[in-house]
Amino acid sequence: MKKILLLLGISILSGSAPAQDSLPKTPTIAILLPLYIDSAFNADNYKLGNGGIPRYMLPALEFYQGIQLAIDSLNKEKINLSVQFHDTKSAVAGMDSVLVNEEIKKADLLIAMFNNRNEIKAAASFSRENKIPLLSYTFPNDGGVTANPYFVLVNPTLKTHLEAIFKYLQRNHPLQTIFLYKRKGATEDLIQQIVEELNSTTKASRLKIKTVELTDQFTSEEATAALDSTRENLVICGSLQDEFAFNLTRTLGAAKSYRQTIIGMPTWESGRDYSQFGEIIYTSHFQTQRNEKAARAIAAGYQKKMAGRANDMVYKGFEAMYRFGKILARNKSQFMPLLSDKSFNLLNDFDIKAVNVPADYFENKKIYFIRKQQGLVKSIRE
Numbered sequence: 001m002k003k004i005l006l007l008l009g010i011s012i013l014s015g016s017a018p019a020q021d022s023l024p025k026t027p028t029i030a031i032l033l034p035l036y037i038d039s040a041f042n043a044d045n046y047k048l049g050n051g052g053i054p055r056y057m058l059p060a061l062e063f064y065q066g067i068q069l070a071i072d073s074l075n076k077e078k079i080n081l082s083v084q085f086h087d088t089k090s091a092v093a094g095m096d097s098v099l100v101n102e103e104i105k106k107a108d109l110l111i112a113m114f115n116n117r118n119e120i121k122a123a124a125s126f127s128r129e130n131k132i133p134l135l136s137y138t139f140p141n142d143g144g145v146t147a148n149p150y151f152v153l154v155n156p157t158l159k160t161h162l163e164a165i166f167k168y169l170q171r172n173h174p175l176q177t178i179f180l181y182k183r184k185g186a187t188e189d190l191i192q193q194i195v196e197e198l199n200s201t202t203k204a205s206r207l208k209i210k211t212v213e214l215t216d217q218f219t220s221e222e223a224t225a226a227l228d229s230t231r232e233n234l235v236i237c238g239s240l241q242d243e244f245a246f247n248l249t250r251t252l253g254a255a256k257s258y259r260q261t262i263i264g265m266p267t268w269e270s271g272r273d274y275s276q277f278g279e280i281i282y283t284s285h286f287q288t289q290r291n292e293k294a295a296r297a298i299a300a301g302y303q304k305k306m307a308g309r310a311n312d313m314v315y316k317g318f319e320a321m322y323r324f325g326k327i328l329a330r331n332k333s334q335f336m337p338l339l340s341d342k343s344f345n346l347l348n349d350f351d352i353k354a355v356n357v358p359a360d361y362f363e364n365k366k367i368y369f370i371r372k373q374q375g376l377v378k379s380i381r382e
Contacts, residue, residue, distance in 0.1 A: 026080055026081065026082045027080070027081055027082070027108045027109070027328045027329050027332050028081070028082040028083070028084065028106055028107045028108050028109075029081060029082070029083050029084070029107060029108070029109045029110075029111060029321075029324075029325060029328065030083075030084040030086060030103075030104045030107035030109070030110050030111070031064075031067060031083065031084065031085045031086065031111050031112075031321075032086050032088050032095075032098060032110060032111070032112040032113065032123065033060040033063060033064055033085065033086070033087065033088065033112075033113050034060050034087075034088050034089045034113060034114070034115050035057065035060050035061065035064070035087040035088075035089060035090075036054075036056065036057050036060075036087070036089045037087050037089075037090060038087075038089075038090055038091040038092070039054070039057070039089075040053070040054075040057065058313075059113070059115075059138070059313050060113055060115075062311060062313035062314050062317065063113050063137075063138070063313045063314070063316060063317035063320075064085070064317060065302070065305075065306060065314055065317065066298075066302075066310075066313065066314040066315060066316060066317025066318035066319075066320075066321070067083075067111075067317040067318070067320065067321040068305075069298065069301050069302060069305065069314070069317075069318050070317070070318045070319075070320075070321035070322040070325065071083060071321060072301070073301075073318075073322060074321070074322065074325055074326070074329075079325065079326060079329045080329060081325050081328070081329055083321075084103055084104065084107065086098045086101070086104065088112075088119065095119050095122060095123070096122070099122060099123065099126045104126075105130055107132055108132065108133075108328060108332055108335075109132065109133050109135070109324065109328050109335065110123070110126075110127055110132055110133065110134040110135065111135045111137060111320050111321070111324065112134060112135065112136055112137065113137055113138045113139070114136060114138070114139040114141075114143075115138075115139065116139075117139075117141050117143050117144075118143075119143075120136060120139065120141065120142070120143025120144075120145065121143045121144055121145060123136075124143060124145045124148050124150075124151045124361075125148075127148065127150045127151060128147075128148045128149075128150055128151070131150060132150060133150050133152060133335055133336060134150055134151050134152065135152045135154050135320065135324060136151065136152065136153050136154060136155070137154045137155065137316065137320050138154075138155055138313075138316065139155060140153070140155040140156060140157050140158065140266070141153075141157065142157065142355075142360075142361055142363075145360065145361050146360045146361075147358070147360060148359075148360065148361050149336075149354075149358070149359045149361075149362070150336075151361040151362065152339065152352060152361065152362045152363070152364075153361060153362065153363040153364065154285075154320075154350075154352075154364050155285060155364070156266075156285050156363060156364050156365060156366075156367065157363065158190075158191070158194075158240075158265075158266070159194055160363060160365055160367065161265070161266045161283045161367060162191065162194045162195060162198070163198060164283055164365075164367035164369075165236070165263060165283060166195065166198045166199070166202075166207070168369060169207055169234075170202070170204055170205070170207065173207075173234055174204075174205055174207070175208075176208070176232075176234050177208045177209075177210060177228075177234070178207055178208060178209045178210070178234045178235075178236060179209075179210050179211075179212055179226055179227070179233065179234065179235045179236065180192060180195060180209055180210070180211045180212065180236045180238045181212045181214060181223075181235055181236065181237055181238060181239075181248055182211065182212070182213050182214070182238040182239055183213065183214055183215070183216060183239050183241065183244050184213065184215075185239065185241070187239070187240055187241075188238055188239050191238040191239070191265075192211060192238060195209065195236075195238070196209075210226060211238075212225075212226050214244075214248075216243070216244065218247070218251070220251050220254070220255060223248065223251045223252060223255070224251075224252070224255050224257075224258055227255075227258045227260065228258075229257045229258055231259070232259045232260065232261065233258055233259065233260040233261070234260070234261055234263070235248075235252065235260050235261070235262045235263065236262075236263045236264075237249070237262060237263070237264045237265060238265075239265070240265050240267050242267070242271055242272060245264060245265070245267075245268065245274060246272055246274060248262070249262055249264075249274040249277045249278065249280065250277050252277070252278070253277025253278040254277070260278075261279060261280075261281065262274075262278070262279075262280050262281070263280075263281045263282065264280055264281070264282040264283075265282065265283070266282065266283050266284055266285075268280065268282035269282060269284045269286070269312070269370070270312070273372075273375050275372040275373050275374060275375055275376075276374060276375065278373065279371065279372070279373040279378070280371075280372055280373070281369055281370065281371050281372075282369075282370055282372070283367050283368065283369060283370070284367070284368050284370055285348070285364055285366055285367055285368065286312065286315075286316060286347075286348055286368075287347070287348065287368050287370065287380050288312075288315050288347055289377060289380055290347065290348070290380065291345075291346065291347050294346055294347055295315065295347060298310055298314070298315060298318050302314055315347060318346075319346050319347050319348065322346055323344050323345070323346050324339075324344075326344055327339070327341070327344050336362075339352040339362070340352045348366065348368075349366050349382075350364055350366055351364060351365045351366040352364050352365070353365050366382075367382075368380050368381070368382060369381045369382070
């Protein structure tokens with residue numbers, strides 16, 4: 001066993017770690033995380049000095065910490081589960097080795113955190129061949145998976161977010177002109193294409209959408225040229241690039257002659273806070289304010305164990321283990337039909353549906369609209 005620094009308060013296992021003493025037929029969950037433990041350790045010796053944990057290691061470690069807190073809670077509730085942890089970035093036993101490990105074949109559920117598209121297909125093929133549900137928890141990409149009724153994309157795709165934004169605009173701004181701001185780029189072209197297809201195929205009234213393409217060095221005059229100073233302007237930032245979004249929100253926020261509401265992409269939930277320049281709306285499948293009691297309990301548990309402040313990855317890890325672990329423990333044979341069951345809700349609702357018929361895979365279609373200003377969340381709508 002290799003142990004991270006005591007300040008992290010965790011141990012990373014390359015075998016299995018039961019949430020309780022293992023019993024015959026105990027439901028088993030295998031956790032696949034890109035932990036990069038070999039990057040931090042030489043045998044059992046920590047080799048990174050006093051420079052701290054590299055940023056690329058932190059998301060998986062924080063997700064792991066959330067899972068460990070959930071295991072503590074499940075133990076207190078006497079929920080009987082066996083849990084395996086696998087480092088998919090191990091120099092000795094990476095993803096390919098993990099998937100031929102006899103232990104993982106005993107799992108009843110796989111919870112995976114991917115950080116590149118190529119690993120998704122290999123893990124999804126394993127889940128299909130062994131008929132083990134695989135929850136892809138953080139990477140919003142289907143990896144080209146098809147014909148796999150065991151693969152579940154918990155983090156919705158960009159297309160799902162855009163579909164939700166389009167429906168939101170149809171409900172709330174059906175007659176208003178909408179400005180889609182973009183830059184040159186393949187992803188930006190894809191966003192424009194999806195929005196235009198949604199508008200051309202809708203059975204309801206079409207939206208009035210005007211595309212505004214800017215260079216990366218756009219001026220204030222260029223950014224505001226299409227806007228109307230006499231009315232509220234509705235702007236969609238049609239780019240995932242951080243610098244473009246930052247410059248757009250800053251520039252429009254400084255243009256006091258123009259009133260606008262800016263709708264952003266799902267990437268706006270992390271990174272720089274664009275709401276410092278004015279009110280923004282962005283989409284997310286995840287929030288922690290609908291059940292403040294549970295969120296506070298998780299935060300307190302993390303503070304006590306880690307002497308730190310829980311972030312979204314900690315909450316996501318906790319929810320993944322606690323919610324889906326309970327479903328598996330209580331009704332293993334009906335796990336897939338119960339994925340969206342509200343009786344197991346903790347922080348978030350889930351709306352997991354088949355993509356295509358027969359299912360290529362399943363995807364969480366639940367989207368929240370977060371309204372934020374000056375760093376504070378003003379409202380959360382569905």
